[in-house]
Amino acid sequence: MSHWRRLSRKRRTLVLVIVVLALAATALASTRLAPSRNAAAGRAEKQAGLGGTLPPPADVFLQQTGSFPELGNVLLTVRLTPEQVAAKQRDGTVLYTTLGSLGEILFRDDGELGDAVAGDALYTAVARVDIAELEKRASQDAATLKTASATIPLFRGRRIAGSQTQTAFDIAAFRAGQTVRLPQPVVATDSKSQVAIPVFQARVLMIRDPQVINDPLRTVNPCNPAIPGNPNGVWTFKHLMTEMARGSGQSASTFTVNWLYELATDKTINLVSVPGRNEMNDLLYDWRLASGGGDLNLDLAPFRLLAIVPRLDLRRVGLGGGDFLDAGEVRFIFGLVRPPWASTFQPQGNNAGGCYQSLSVSFEYKVAKTKCLGVTGWARQWSALAGLVPGGTYNSALEQLTEPLVTAGAGAIARVRTNDRALASPWQLREFRLSSDFDQTTVAETPAGAFNVQPLFQSWLVDQVIPAISGPGWNQPIPSVPATYQGTPFRGARPEMPNAGFYWIAPNLDYSANGGDNARNWGRHRASLASCNGCHARETGTSFAHLNPLTSELSGFLTGITVSDPANFTPQRSFSDLERRSQDIQALANTLCLQAPPIDVVQVHDSLATTGKLPKYPFPGVIPADQFLSLAADDLKADHITEVH
Numbered sequence: 001m002s003h004w005r006r007l008s009r010k011r012r013t014l015v016l017v018i019v020v021l022a023l024a025a026t027a028l029a030s031t032r033l034a035p036s037r038n039a040a041a042g043r044a045e046k047q048a049g050l051g052g053t054l055p056p057p058a059d060v061f062l063q064q065t066g067s068f069p070e071l072g073n074v075l076l077t078v079r080l081t082p083e084q085v086a087a088k089q090r091d092g093t094v095l096y097t098t099l100g101s102l103g104e105i106l107f108r109d110d111g112e113l114g115d116a117v118a119g120d121a122l123y124t125a126v127a128r129v130d131i132a133e134l135e136k137r138a139s140q141d142a143a144t145l146k147t148a149s150a151t152i153p154l155f156r157g158r159r160i161a162g163s164q165t166q167t168a169f170d171i172a173a174f175r176a177g178q179t180v181r182l183p184q185p186v187v188a189t190d191s192k193s194q195v196a197i198p199v200f201q202a203r204v205l206m207i208r209d210p211q212v213i214n215d216p217l218r219t220v221n222p223c224n225p226a227i228p229g230n231p232n233g234v235w236t237f238k239h240l241m242t243e244m245a246r247g248s249g250q251s252a253s254t255f256t257v258n259w260l261y262e263l264a265t266d267k268t269i270n271l272v273s274v275p276g277r278n279e280m281n282d283l284l285y286d287w288r289l290a291s292g293g294g295d296l297n298l299d300l301a302p303f304r305l306l307a308i309v310p311r312l313d314l315r316r317v318g319l320g321g322g323d324f325l326d327a328g329e330v331r332f333i334f335g336l337v338r339p340p341w342a343s344t345f346q347p348q349g350n351n352a353g354g355c356y357q358s359l360s361v362s363f364e365y366k367v368a369k370t371k372c373l374g375v376t377g378w379a380r381q382w383s384a385l386a387g388l389v390p391g392g393t394y395n396s397a398l399e400q401l402t403e404p405l406v407t408a409g410a411g412a413i414a415r416v417r418t419n420d421r422a423l424a425s426p427w428q429l430r431e432f433r434l435s436s437d438f439d440q441t442t443v444a445e446t447p448a449g450a451f452n453v454q455p456l457f458q459s460w461l462v463d464q465v466i467p468a469i470s471g472p473g474w475n476q477p478i479p480s481v482p483a484t485y486q487g488t489p490f491r492g493a494r495p496e497m498p499n500a501g502f503y504w505i506a507p508n509l510d511y512s513a514n515g516g517d518n519a520r521n522w523g524r525h526r527a528s529l530a531s532c533n534g535c536h537a538r539e540t541g542t543s544f545a546h547l548n549p550l551t552s553e554l555s556g557f558l559t560g561i562t563v564s565d566p567a568n569f570t571p572q573r574s575f576s577d578l579e580r581r582s583q584d585i586q587a588l589a590n591t592l593c594l595q596a597p598p599i600d601v602v603q604v605h606d607s608l609a610t611t612g613k614l615p616k617y618p619f620p621g622v623i624p625a626d627q628f629l630s631l632a633a634d635d636l637k638a639d640h641i642t643e644v645h
Contacts (some may be wrong), residue, residue: 050103050604052093054123054320055084060636062134063179065114065126070622071597072128075114076633077179078107083470085121095614097123099320104598105629112616127594127631134171137590141168141186148188153579157475157639158529160574182633185590187583200386201578204585207398208307208552211390218395221304222339223355231299234403235308237334238298240363243406244413244434253295259438260284263418263430269493270442270483274430277423283345290341300341303334306360307547308402310382312367313584313641315375321638322631327367327375329414330405334361335549336422347422351550359420360549365405366414372593372630379589410434415444415644419536419545427497427544429532440493444644445481446531447504448492458506460485466523474522477642478530495533500543503566504528516570524567530643538566540575546645554578584638591635595628 057078065075080088080097088094099105107125111118114126145168154164166186174180188200202209212235214221220229220236231238238252245255264280266273283302291297309331316325336359338347349358369375381401388394405412413434421427429446432438451457460481469476483491504527511521528534536542540557547554555561560576600620607615 050093050096050098050106050601050608051091052088052097052103054078054097054099054107054322054636055080055087056321056639057084057636060182060633061122061179062129062174062182062633064174064177068114068126071126071619072595073131074127074129074594075124075179076107076127076594076596076631077122077124078636080121080123082121094119095608097320099318099322099596099631100598100629101319102601103319104601105322105596105631106599106604106614106618108614110614112614113618125596127596128628129592129594129633134169134174134592137185137592138169138171138174140590141183144186144188148186152187152583153576155580155583155639156473157526158575158577158580158641158643160576161473161475182592184634184637185587187586198578198582200383200586201582203386203388203390203394204310204382205578205581206307206309206547206554206558207385207390208547209390212308212395212398213305215391215395218399219305222300222302222337223304231301234399234406235305235332237301237303237305240332240406241298241301244410246409248410248437250437251295252298255437256296256298256301257284259416259432262432262438262440263423267440267493269440270448270491271489272448272493274440274494277420277428279345279347279423283342286342286344290339300339302337302339302342303361304337304356306333306335306549306552308332308398310401310585311364311581312375312379312382312588313581314644315367315588315640317635317640321636321640322633323372323629324370324375324632324635327369327378330365330367330402332363332365332402333547334363335359336361336420348425349422352422354550356550357422358544358549359418359422360545360547362417362419364414364416365408365412367405368412370630372591372632376588376591376593376632379585379591383585383589417443421544427536428494429536430494442483442491442493443495443532444491446492446495446533447481447490449494449496449533451490452504453507455507456486456488456490457504458509460490461506461523461527462509462520465527466519469519469522469526471517471519471522474519474526475639477640478523478526481531495531497533497537497544500537501566502533502537503539504531504534505567511565511568516565516568521565521568521571525565525573528566532645535643535645539563587634587638592633594631594633595625596631597623598627598629 058081059079061077063075064073095110097107105125107123108115109119109123115124145166150166151163152166153160154162167183168186169183170180213219214227216227216229218230218233218235220231220233221227233239241256242252245252248255260280263277265276287296287300290300311331312328315328318325336357337355338345338357347357351358369378385394385397388397416432416438418430429443431441431443433441447457464479468478481491505524509520511524528539536544541561541563542555542557546558557575558578562572562574564572597619599618603615604618607613
């Protein structure tokens with residue numbers, strides 16, 4: 001302050017002017033920065049995607065091209081239905097359709113960049129394909145057709161909706177430069193009317209051969225002391241729990257006890273009372289006593305292996321299909337037993353006094369493979385099991401597929417589900433998710449049972465499910481059951497099947513119009529089928545389990561059955577889910593993998609906003625080969641399953 005006073009008035013005035021000018025300059029600079037911040041926000045908005053995601057196309061075509069060597073060697077064209085084009089006209093994306101979370105793969109219908117005719121509902125992208133792989137695919141198609149049936153069931157979702165004719169890819173026409181339809185890969189399937197489970201299904205899709213589930217090196221059966229077994233085997237309950245416990249800070253014994261106590265303890269989940277299955281406390285008491293009174297001896301685990309089940313058909317795909325978010329799941333299914341050392345535990349159900357019990361546990365592992373070649377290679381590895389005989393080499397090959405998932409630890413577990421009527425009545429299904437421990441959760445895709453035949457379920461059905469589907473297939477994805485709907489906890493935590501005639505239905509809806517073939521009927525069916533207790537009951541003609549833990553028998557839903565609609569008797573629906581899975585995995589194993597160049601999403605967004613047209617060259621210059629995007633051409637038309645079972 002003393003220094004300021006010593007300055008002359010003129011100098012003090014000059015300093016004040018400089019300060020004012022500096023403040024003004026700062027303010028001006030801040031206003032000049034504002035547009036750049038807005039521009040950054042605008043760019044982020046544009047990068048959020050173009051919209052216009054590709055719906056499942058009516059057809060897919062390939063044609064060789066040498067016109068765009070930096071982008072690819074084929075034109076990949078998809079044909080949309082009139083209904084799909086009309087929807088694109090309504091949402092303003094009729095010039096194009098996209099794949100990918102940001103719409104990075106662009107198919108255009110504006111007569112540019114390989115698109116032959118503007119506005120003909122044929123949308124075209126440039127892509128790369130390995131011509132040798134395409135020729136191999138065509139050769140395999142032709143070879144399979146020599147022994148396989150040319151006519152196979154056509155599946156819409158989980159049901160059989162007619163038949164379809166298999167054809168091989170016309171490689172000669174492709175070599176001649178013609179536009180060639182890309183059919184689904186030819187598959188070898190057996191008729192669902194065949195009594196015996198086809199070899200492919202038994203060795204690949206529902207693996208329960210005695211040489212596997214009683215493998216003395218890899219499993220143990222507490223009910224069969226004649227076969228010594230290996231309590232440390234790679235397919236035992238003990239091994240799976242031990243690997244899941246890694247990293248939890250708990251011993252495998254404590255980890256197992258904590259999970260089973262989740263089942264035995266009263267809970268409130270999503271504001272729904274979930275009584276504990278108290279009989280599990282008795283089993284734990286007996287188990288601890290047989291273990292010497294301390295930690296559980298997992299060598300005595302009262303569970304036997306029922307089946308190993310790959311579920312590649314549950315793979316998740318990105319927006320518009322064409323690439324994969326994962327390769328589905330692999331499931332280990334165990335059955336509860338009442339071993340000789342159990343005395344306090346008194347199970348219920350139709351085999352209460354025997355060793356095998358009416359309770360199954362499904363450990364469901366997610367498969368973290370994403371790129372087309374990785375997923376199709378995974379499908380080929382599983383399909384190759386069909387050529388081996390269970391035991392010996394087969395079991396070693398199967399272990400090589402399953403063990404990396406098990407030893408991946410807790411992060412690989414998608415969920416654990418129990419399905420029981422041995423602990424208490426009525427039948428219940430529970431679901432558990434793994435955090436530090438197993439936590440019992442709501443059960444996916446299943447409303448709380450109290451809402452059946454109630455207005456809230458009707459509202460969800462009418463407002464959410466029915467608008468999502470349309471004929472003639474009625475197979476479009478339906479919304480997931482929300483935890484809360486209209487402010488009310490909606491998703492259930494202990495779905496029950498009080499009787500084999502259970503199904504989901506809303507009151508005051510006419511399901512009989514047009515012989516039952518209407519949106520309300522199909523919406524009701526789809527919601528009921530997607531639920532756990534609907535799928536395990538009258539909707540599929542099942543009573544309790546699709547894999548019986550007492551007898552290891554499979555349900556008609558898996559092996560082939562026709563069921564009348566429970567709400568209206570018509571229509572009748574035919575299921576043969578193992579045959580559907582067989583078609584799916586064989587087609588996936590031979591799916592054609594392409595690579596597509598990613599567009600500059602912001603450039604395309606700006607061009608559409610300013611000119612209403614796509615840029616003639618929407619790519620950001622030269623694109624390195626490792627930045628091309630994976631694209632599964634055949635899977636674009638696949639009817640992906642969204643139910644969890």
